[in-house]
Amino acid sequence: MRGRRCVIVFAILTVALAYLLYEPFPSAIEQPWxxxxxxxxxxxxxxxxxxxxxxxxxxWGKLCRETQDFLARHFLAPSVPDSITVTDAVxxxxxxxxxxxxxxxxxxxxxxxxxxxxxWVWGSINLYEGLTTALATRIxxxxxxVEYAFSSTIFTP
Numbered sequence: 001m002r003g004r005r006c007v008i009v010f011a012i013l014t015v016a017l018a019y020l021l022y023e024p025f026p027s028a029i030e031q032p033w034x035x036x037x038x039x040x041x042x043x044x045x046x047x048x049x050x051x052x053x054x055x056x057x058x059x060w061g062k063l064c065r066e067t068q069d070f071l072a073r074h075f076l077a078p079s080v081p082d083s084i085t086v087t088d089a090v091x092x093x094x095x096x097x098x099x100x101x102x103x104x105x106x107x108x109x110x111x112x113x114x115x116x117x118x119x120w121v122w123g124s125i126n127l128y129e130g131l132t133t134a135l136a137t138r139i140x141x142x143x144x145x146v147e148y149a150f151s152s153t154i155f156t157p
Contacts, residue, residue: 013044097132
């Protein structure tokens with residue numbers, strides 16, 4: 001019975017992926033494949049979260065974040081150029097990733113603090129690593145990407 005369920009789930013995911021990859025895409029976008037890859041990751045994440053919650057594997061939000069982070073690390077992870085030094089650190093209990101270009105001066109004259117998108121519910125520093133790497137490369141300043149707590153896991157009065 002379990003093997004049969006796995007085959008059915010695999011078939012559904014294959015059809016969904018084929019649909020997402022081959023549905024029409026706006027022609028005005030010059031490089032549609034990176035955008036398409038992001039859309040596939042978001043849509044796949046939402047579906048895994050929804051069906052995982054129905055199957056009792058955990059909460060929708062937690063499953064979505066874990067799936068999105070896994071897919072981003074394994075399928076969207078850009079190669080960081082040698083001109084960028086990447087450092088993970090923790091400041092006051094909050095994880096950050098610092099992208100420091102080799103063109104930046106040794107003394108710190110400024111930095112960009114990047115709070116990734118996701119409405120305080122979604123996203124991770126892994127998902128936006130391509131953007132923060134490109135930003136540090138283009139502006140020649142350190143970029144600090146913050147891995148903040150999500151509103152669905154941290155409640156305030």
